[in-house]
Amino acid sequence: xxxxxxxxxxxxxxxxxxxxxxxxxxxxxxxxxxxxxxxxxxxxxxxxxxxxxxxxxxxxxxxxxxxxxxxxxxxxxxxxxxxxxxxxxxxxxxxxxxxxxxxxxxxxxxxxxxxxxxxxxxxxxxxxxxxxxxxxxxxxxxxxxxxxxxxxxxxxxxxxxxxxxxxxxxxxxxxxxxxxxxxxxxxxxxxxxxxxxxxxxxxxxxxxxxxxxxxxxxxxxxxxxxxxxxxxxxxxxxxxxxxxxxxxxxxxxxxxxxxxxxxxxxxxxxxxxxxxxxxxxxxxxxxxxxxxxxxxxxxxxxxxxxxxxxxxxxxxxxxxxxxxxxxxxxxxxxxxxxxxxxxxxxxxxxxxxxxxxxxxxxxxxxxxxxxxxxxxxxxxxxxxxxxxxxxxxxxxxxxxxxxxxxxxxxxxxxxxxxxxxxxxxxxxxxxxxxxxxxxxxxxxxxxxxxxxxxxxxxxxxxxxxxxxxxxxxxxxxxxxxxxxxxxxxxxxxxxxx
Amino acid sequence: xxxxxxxxxxxxxxxxxxxxxxxxxxxxxxxxxxxxxxxxxxxxxxxxxxxxxxxxxxxxxxxxxxxxxxxxxxxxxxxxxxxxxxxxxxxxxxxxxxxxxxxxxxxxxxxxxxxxxxxxxxxxxxxxxxxxxxxxxxxxxxxxxxxxxxxxxxxxxxxxxxxxxxxxxxxxxxxxxxxxxxxxxxxxxxxxxxxxxxxxxxxxxxxxxxxxxxxxxxxxxxxxxxxxxxxxxxxxxxxxxxxxxxxxxxxxxxxxxxxxxxxxxxxxxxxxxxxxxxxxxxxxxxxxxxx
Numbered sequence: 001x002x003x004x005x006x007x008x009x010x011x012x013x014x015x016x017x018x019x020x021x022x023x024x025x026x027x028x029x030x031x032x033x034x035x036x037x038x039x040x041x042x043x044x045x046x047x048x049x050x051x052x053x054x055x056x057x058x059x060x061x062x063x064x065x066x067x068x069x070x071x072x073x074x075x076x077x078x079x080x081x082x083x084x085x086x087x088x089x090x091x092x093x094x095x096x097x098x099x100x101x102x103x104x105x106x107x108x109x110x111x112x113x114x115x116x117x118x119x120x121x122x123x124x125x126x127x128x129x130x131x132x133x134x135x136x137x138x139x140x141x142x143x144x145x146x147x148x149x150x151x152x153x154x155x156x157x158x159x160x161x162x163x164x165x166x167x168x169x170x171x172x173x174x175x176x177x178x179x180x181x182x183x184x185x186x187x188x189x190x191x192x193x194x195x196x197x198x199x200x201x202x203x204x205x206x207x208x209x210x211x212x213x214x215x216x217x218x219x220x221x222x223x224x225x226x227x228x229x230x231x232x233x234x235x236x237x238x239x240x241x242x243x244x245x246x247x248x249x250x251x252x253x254x255x256x257x258x259x260x261x262x263x264x265x266x267x268x269x270x271x272x273x274x275x276x277x278x279x280x281x282x283x284x285x286x287x288x289x290x291x292x293x294x295x296x297x298x299x300x301x302x303x304x305x306x307x308x309x310x311x312x313x314x315x316x317x318x319x320x321x322x323x324x325x326x327x328x329x330x331x332x333x334x335x336x337x338x339x340x341x342x343x344x345x346x347x348x349x350x351x352x353x354x355x356x357x358x359x360x361x362x363x364x365x366x367x368x369x370x371x372x373x374x375x376x377x378x379x380x381x382x383x384x385x386x387x388x389x390x391x392x393x394x395x396x397x398x399x400x401x402x403x404x405x406x407x408x409x410x411x412x413x414x415x416x417x418x419x420x421x422x423x424x425x426x427x428x429x430x431x432x433x434x435x436x437x438x439x440x441x442x443x444x445x446x447x448x449x450x451x452x453x454x455x456x457x458x459x460x461x462x463x464x465x466x467x468x469x470x471x472x473x474x475x476x477x478x479x480x481x482x483x484x485x486x487x488x489x490x491x492x493x494x495x496x497x
Numbered sequence: 498x499x500x501x502x503x504x505x506x507x508x509x510x511x512x513x514x515x516x517x518x519x520x521x522x523x524x525x526x527x528x529x530x531x532x533x534x535x536x537x538x539x540x541x542x543x544x545x546x547x548x549x550x551x552x553x554x555x556x557x558x559x560x561x562x563x564x565x566x567x568x569x570x571x572x573x574x575x576x577x578x579x580x581x582x583x584x585x586x587x588x589x590x591x592x593x594x595x596x597x598x599x600x601x602x603x604x605x606x607x608x609x610x611x612x613x614x615x616x617x618x619x620x621x622x623x624x625x626x627x628x629x630x631x632x633x634x635x636x637x638x639x640x641x642x643x644x645x646x647x648x649x650x651x652x653x654x655x656x657x658x659x660x661x662x663x664x665x666x667x668x669x670x671x672x673x674x675x676x677x678x679x680x681x682x683x684x685x686x687x688x689x690x691x692x693x694x695x696x697x698x699x700x701x702x703x704x705x706x707x708x709x710x711x712x713x714x715x716x717x718x719x720x721x722x723x724x725x726x727x728x729x730x731x732x733x734x735x736x737x738x739x740x741x742x743x744x745x746x747x748x749x750x751x752x753x754x755x756x757x758x759x760x761x762x763x764x765x766x767x768x769x770x771x772x773x774x775x776x777x778x779x780x781x782x783x784x785x786x787x788x
Contacts, residue, residue, distance in 0.1 A: 325660070328660075328664050330660045330663075330664070355663070355669075358664075359663055359664045359665070359666045360664065360665050360666015360667070361666060363664070364664055364665060364666075365661070365664050367657045367660070367661040368657070369657060372656045372657040372658055372661075373656075373657045373658060373660075373661030373662075374658075374661075375658070375662070375676045375680055375681065376681075377680040377681050378676065378680050382680075386662070386665075386667040386668065386671045386672075386675070386676075387665055387666060387667060388665075388666035388667075428661075431665055432665060435665060435666065
């Protein structure tokens with residue numbers, strides 16, 4: 001196995017953004033790259049692929065100027081046979097060109113995409129696929145998941161072309177940046193199966209940037225024979241700009257997963273419902289129902305006792321975040337009934353009641369996107385200044401739950417915008433936890449975290465639960481939460497047709 | 498890790514707003530020295546007074562616009578929660594009425610009212626007169642700032658930003674004033690205020706010019722403070738401006754402009770050059786902050 005090692009440095013005129021030494025690219029192997037959001041995974045990959053704009057950035061690769069790297073044999077040879085799947089499919093696609101044309105544009109004009117599309121859609125090539133391919137990409141048409149699969153189709157066309165050429169000497173470097181971010185587990189597994197199936201036909205170099213640790217279990221369960229050809233790596237921070245790459249131990253993750261289960265709270269917490277939400281409700285003219293079984297046969301109200309956790313599952317877009325926002329009075333449902341801390345709420349309750357009684361006192365919520373829900377122009381300290389709970393002296397203790405003491409000093413007076421994605425997410429969590437409310441709703445609390453922080457956050461949530469807080473969990477990390485939470489505390493949300 | 502501080506000259510080269518602010522300052526100093534050397538003392542005194550008055554009133558316009566804009570924005574936000582309510586409708590009606598009047602006409606009308614107060618003896622001190630002139634002008638400019646501030650609030654309300662803060666129990670007045678308007682919009686607001694400053698100079702000069710050439714019988718240059726606009730409208734300045742036209746057909750006359758016609762040329766230059774610099778400063782500021 002041939003390994004290329006790269007030292008990458010990316011800087012603006014004012015500061016260094018990211019710097020890494022000995023970043024490995026394994027020839028004809030697949031590397032899964034983990035690490036917290038904003039640490040530089042995409043930036044390093046784009047730098048190596050030759051995609052950075054040098055009018056704003058100074059880039060050096062192995063201490064040589066970027067222009068020389070762009071002309072290097074490794075890059076020119078690799079790029080000719082490879083593809084970069086960007087994290088945000090909407091920004092990749094040309095809004096003024098039909099998708100069918102984009103699938104055959106430039107170097108993609110190399111064979112037929114029909115089989116790949118049918119596989120990724122699990123659909124025969126009928127009117128449905130024709131309709132999707134015959135449109136100009138717009139923000140909501142096709143959906144995010146469909147756009148992601150279109151980009152994957154482009155990458156798989158290049159892989160297929162490679163297989164068809166049957167030349168073992170061709171150099172490759174595929175990058176998939178969060179390729180499954182908008183896909184549910186079923187489509188995620190289809191992508192993985194197609195990728196590894198093609199890999200068996202013709203080995204190629206690929207780096208897959210992801211936060212989805214359940215890919216590890218899938219590989220170990222379904223494709224164990226390929227494990228020698230697969231690397232799991234994790235980026236971690238050395239200081240504010242320098243990062244390093246380490247092996248990510250798949251065994252550690254799997255053993256942690258199998259040994260983790262949150263025990264039921266018995267002794268010190270009295271069983272008392274904090275939240276009772278009726279099984280049926282409607283909003284935006286849609287009727288939704290909560291079930292206690294995944295077959296959707298037994299409707300069940302959502303009841304969360306003091307010191308317990310309920311995990312609410314549903315496919316993307318059904319309304320998990322919507323129900324959270326109804327509970328907190330942000331959305332006005334057409335009809336619903338709810339008891340929160342022994343007070344009744346319905347569609348007739350005025351929003352001011354939530355403002356007076358609930359927000360920051362009885363219930364809190366950690367929103368899905370830390371970037372949107374924090375004031376990015378405020379400092380870390382200012383993030384906590386407006387909370388109803390005064391915590392001038394406790395700020396260090398609070399931050400200490402998820403940040404190292406050295407980091408706290410460095411970030412206390414720093415603008416939130418300058419924190420990494422993972423740090424923002426931890427701040428987002430701590431702001432709500434500082435309130436000490438009876439109910440906390442977590443919407444994707446593990447977004448953007450590295451594995452060490454995933455474990456820390458889960459430990460903190462368990463502690464919170466043990467102390468009597470009722471928790472409603474919404475997350476696409478099904479594997480982790482199904483391992484942690486008893487089956488009886490998992491509910492399912494579905495639309496009633 | 499910092500990669501080294503940029504030099505002063507690099508900053509000026511890269512940051513258009515600072516570059517134009519410096520250009521304006523340097524040119525003003527050069528003009529002041531030239532006038533000090535070659536303009537007669539009474540005329541020089543008039544130019545200095547006109548310049549200071551114009552810029553003082555424009556500064557006051559900025560201050561009043563900011564205060565009125567912020568106040569109306571908050572009022573509309575809180576009243577707007579119940580859109581059927583009379584208060585919201587009444588304020589929207591007044592603001593839309595002000596919006597419907599062309600700024601120059603509005604300022605002219607308020608100047609007529611101010612002049613009648615001066616002639617009736619109700620206003621005697623310029624300490625009161627300047628703020629009154631500035632306030633009346635800001636009434637016809639403030640809608641621009643209100644629109645901007647309300648757009649900013651609406652933008653953040655559509656994001657989880659607003660909801661996430663509310664459910665943390667953060668007071669609404671803090672979210673609006675501190676987090677949205679101060680922390681996340683002050684760059685936008687400051688940029689708008691630079692434009693307001695430019696508009697205030699332009700409006701003043703235009704209205705003063707209209708008044709000084711005698712379009713209104715109620716208002717005259719005697720009743721209102723000397724400004725660059727009123728200086729430009731005086732007969733001496735008009736002759737100086739005509740001399741510029743004469744230079745186009747008779748280039749050898751050019752040197753006389755900088756000695757014999759200095760009053761009119763200076764006033765015209767101060768107005769045009771200052772407005773041009775303000776335009777570039779506002780644009781540069783917007784570019785630098787990627788607005």
